[in-house]
Amino acid sequence: MALRRWAAWELSAVWTSVRRAVTEAGPERDLAVQSLKAAGAAVLAWALVGWWWKAPMALMAPWTAVVLVQSTVYRSLRAGTQQLVVIALGTLLATGAAALTGNTMAAMALALPPAVLLGNYSRFGDQGVYASTTAIFVLAYSSFSGTAIAHRLFEALVGAVIGIGVNALVLPPVHLRDVRDSLDRLGRDSTDLLRAMADDVESGHDRTSAEQWHEGARRLGGPVQDLRSARGWTQESYRFNPGHRLRRHPAPPPGHWDTYWTDLADRLESVTATLVDTTGEWRSLASPPEPALRCLPELFRAMADVCEADRAALAVAPPLDGDVRKEAMGRAWEAHRLLKRHLLAHDHETATAVGGLAAQTQQLLYALEAGPAPARQA
Numbered sequence: 001m002a003l004r005r006w007a008a009w010e011l012s013a014v015w016t017s018v019r020r021a022v023t024e025a026g027p028e029r030d031l032a033v034q035s036l037k038a039a040g041a042a043v044l045a046w047a048l049v050g051w052w053w054k055a056p057m058a059l060m061a062p063w064t065a066v067v068l069v070q071s072t073v074y075r076s077l078r079a080g081t082q083q084l085v086v087i088a089l090g091t092l093l094a095t096g097a098a099a100l101t102g103n104t105m106a107a108m109a110l111a112l113p114p115a116v117l118l119g120n121y122s123r124f125g126d127q128g129v130y131a132s133t134t135a136i137f138v139l140a141y142s143s144f145s146g147t148a149i150a151h152r153l154f155e156a157l158v159g160a161v162i163g164i165g166v167n168a169l170v171l172p173p174v175h176l177r178d179v180r181d182s183l184d185r186l187g188r189d190s191t192d193l194l195r196a197m198a199d200d201v202e203s204g205h206d207r208t209s210a211e212q213w214h215e216g217a218r219r220l221g222g223p224v225q226d227l228r229s230a231r232g233w234t235q236e237s238y239r240f241n242p243g244h245r246l247r248r249h250p251a252p253p254p255g256h257w258d259t260y261w262t263d264l265a266d267r268l269e270s271v272t273a274t275l276v277d278t279t280g281e282w283r284s285l286a287s288p289p290e291p292a293l294r295c296l297p298e299l300f301r302a303m304a305d306v307c308e309a310d311r312a313a314l315a316v317a318p319p320l321d322g323d324v325r326k327e328a329m330g331r332a333w334e335a336h337r338l339l340k341r342h343l344l345a346h347d348h349e350t351a352t353a354v355g356g357l358a359a360q361t362q363q364l365l366y367a368l369e370a371g372p373a374p375a376r377q378a
Helices: 001-023 027-052 059-066 074-102 104-119 122-140 146-169 177-203 208-221 221-237 256-277 296-315 322-340 348-370
Strands: none
Touching: 001 027, 027 059, 027 146, 027 221, 059 074, 059 146, 059 208, 074 104, 074 122, 074 146, 074 256, 104 122, 177 221, 177 296, 177 348, 208 221, 208 256, 221 256, 256 348, 296 322, 322 348
């Protein structure tokens, strides 16, 4: 039964990915395009080297071509250089070991340890594994002659040229969409979290609810990391890539948006941590009085409206709808002012809890009010 559920889930996920690749632009379509390009590069390399030239080591060309259709053109060039060096080293190790021992088994025992060690050298990256596999191929097929070595290196070079050329000239990958998607996810998740907090506080929250908010705020770190990774991919996409000149792409949002949403994620984590500390039987701070808690739903909803306005600015051309954002910020500051009125009306322990909550939400309000301004970019 469990296997059937797993199979059904897996088939559903595969079907969803296929449907998205066909119907909409996104990572699924990008992956499909790169996969077809890799297959096409391998077929082209085999047609040239194996079918037309009938080269004795024709396998090397499609093998090299298929693995060099990488996520960026720069990565293809780097991987191609690494692979050619690694194949040459593996070939030389195998040939030298065979010449010294005259026996395939002994040659493998002699050549493979240094080949595997070379493959783990960090400068070779993912291509390092080909040092040992090349040595195995050379020894298994007993191709030790100078002509065989020259054929192997030349055909690997041809495959590398084809793989890199296909990646650079046929729909060259430009990773711009991921930045916008990560920013949109941060805006959506922040808005949803604030609205959930407002609803839960209004209906009467408990420690479980507060811990769920805090976990939701901590999960914002995922899209923050995705955003940083996407920025790196975007910068790498432009290196040695004619795609950004041959194909028109909307520019990704500027970097100050990253700073803005990252600040908000950090502030939300602090606010929710304070709410956890003031809730439940095992709280470390006093529970805020009911009149103070009644200020929070309007405060959180107004903050959510500001986040929604800023998220909308990424979906359409700026400038922001200033009236909507300004009105929401006004409501948020008014709710915060009402919260601070409860600071001096209670005992020290309660005042400490209310003060901590007021301080954390004020920092979040300042971050929202500053907005995604270019001047805030680090």
